[in-house]
Amino acid sequence: MSSAETYDFFAPSVVKDPHAFLRRLRTEHPIYWSPQFRGWVLTRYADALAAGRDERLLSPPGTGWWDGLPAQTKQQLQPARDSIRLWAGLSSEQDHQDFQGALKKYFTPTRLEELRPRVQRFTDELLDAAQAQGELEVVEGLARPLPARVIGELLGLPPEDHPLLLRWSSDLLSFFQQVNLEGLHRGQRSLLEMREYLRPLIAERRRAPREDLISALVSRNEGFFAREPEAIVANCTLLLFAGHETTSHLLSSGLHLLLEHPEQLTLLRDKPELMASAIEEMLRYDGASDAMVRVSREPLELGGRRFFTGELFVLVYKAANHDPQAFPEPERFDITRRPNRHLALGTGNYYCLGAALARLQGQICFQTLLERIPRLRPAPAAPEWRPLPPLGRRLRSLHVAF
Numbered sequence: 001m002s003s004a005e006t007y008d009f010f011a012p013s014v015v016k017d018p019h020a021f022l023r024r025l026r027t028e029h030p031i032y033w034s035p036q037f038r039g040w041v042l043t044r045y046a047d048a049l050a051a052g053r054d055e056r057l058l059s060p061p062g063t064g065w066w067d068g069l070p071a072q073t074k075q076q077l078q079p080a081r082d083s084i085r086l087w088a089g090l091s092s093e094q095d096h097q098d099f100q101g102a103l104k105k106y107f108t109p110t111r112l113e114e115l116r117p118r119v120q121r122f123t124d125e126l127l128d129a130a131q132a133q134g135e136l137e138v139v140e141g142l143a144r145p146l147p148a149r150v151i152g153e154l155l156g157l158p159p160e161d162h163p164l165l166l167r168w169s170s171d172l173l174s175f176f177q178q179v180n181l182e183g184l185h186r187g188q189r190s191l192l193e194m195r196e197y198l199r200p201l202i203a204e205r206r207r208a209p210r211e212d213l214i215s216a217l218v219s220r221n222e223g224f225f226a227r228e229p230e231a232i233v234a235n236c237t238l239l240l241f242a243g244h245e246t247t248s249h250l251l252s253s254g255l256h257l258l259l260e261h262p263e264q265l266t267l268l269r270d271k272p273e274l275m276a277s278a279i280e281e282m283l284r285y286d287g288a289s290d291a292m293v294r295v296s297r298e299p300l301e302l303g304g305r306r307f308f309t310g311e312l313f314v315l316v317y318k319a320a321n322h323d324p325q326a327f328p329e330p331e332r333f334d335i336t337r338r339p340n341r342h343l344a345l346g347t348g349n350y351y352c353l354g355a356a357l358a359r360l361q362g363q364i365c366f367q368t369l370l371e372r373i374p375r376l377r378p379a380p381a382a383p384e385w386r387p388l389p390p391l392g393r394r395l396r397s398l399h400v401a402f
Helices: 012-016 018-028 045-053 071-076 078-084 093-106 109-133 138-143 145-155 159-176 181-207 213-218 223-227 231-260 262-270 272-286 355-372
Strands: 031-034 039-042 135-137 292-296 300-302 305-307 312-315 384-388 392-397 399-401
Touching: 012 018, 012 384, 012 392, 039 045, 045 292, 045 300, 045 312, 071 078, 078 181, 078 231, 093 213, 109 135, 109 138, 109 145, 109 355, 135 138, 138 145, 138 231, 138 392, 145 159, 145 213, 145 231, 145 355, 159 181, 159 231, 181 213, 181 231, 213 231, 231 262, 231 272, 231 355, 231 392, 262 272, 262 355, 272 355
Parallel strands: 039 312
Antiparallel strands: 031 039, 135 399, 292 312, 300 305, 384 392
């Protein structure tokens, strides 16, 4: 059996249970050349950490899906490619730093604390509706609408428009997973809708700035934002998408983990002071970032091997976060785990700038659930999963009873 056949990252069995596949790969070939990715797959914690921090490794343009398409389809999907190439983190290193600078000035500890009452209000409103029915479908009833409301609030969007973010965000996933052409066209339609929706809001903030995130980006008249007029539109789109998806997964998968480990749920209910470490363990065990792709801009050594300029690396954080060399008993879900230096939110220059916001929403959401619904338990209906090959899956539905 060839290496390519042995390690098929898109096999249905891998999507169903990626950890078994990744344990085997990490043991047998921790630095593995994958014909499917046409790059090197890193599954050890030490290698993924070193690669994530190495400034000689850059994020490639996020439009690789476009390159292999037929010429006519490429032309049809060119608008999506033109917009996504401007997303910070998928453009140049300097552009990414310019975007980081703008967000760091906005996401201060003081501003996050000012946001806490609004996150609490949104959580309470969603749980009010659920408690009136006596049960809750977590994904659509809490995990997706809560971060959509929060990011909509940060960007200064009218509350009645927050539901639009749910559809747009779901469609944009098409650009980052294995989908058919219909999915890519659907993603482009939503991307263009988001752009047209944002243009008048951005123009309005130029005329009359507010205290929202769009105004903070509009005020940046230098570097990336001065050189690329479309950069603000494109990166507001990125914030709507990325700010929603990461937190949504944390809320749904985190609650699923607690329900699967009732002794940990009981411990957290009895000791709410463990909430911060519980959030970190949720992120480690099943974080939203399955893997990141990097390209070498010069020769380098990694994991005891030499690599050339232009080589592609897949940093599998899902595998690194379960490496027994870094985490004792990595398959045990333990909300008291310390230290917990997971890579679920990235590392180095590409560390997630919305990490503090995601943690804030997770802490408020789970604390409120435990306080308001002390008898929270799984409903008879089994969880449903949506496959996101390679290596990923997300909850499609998770029912709980009160």
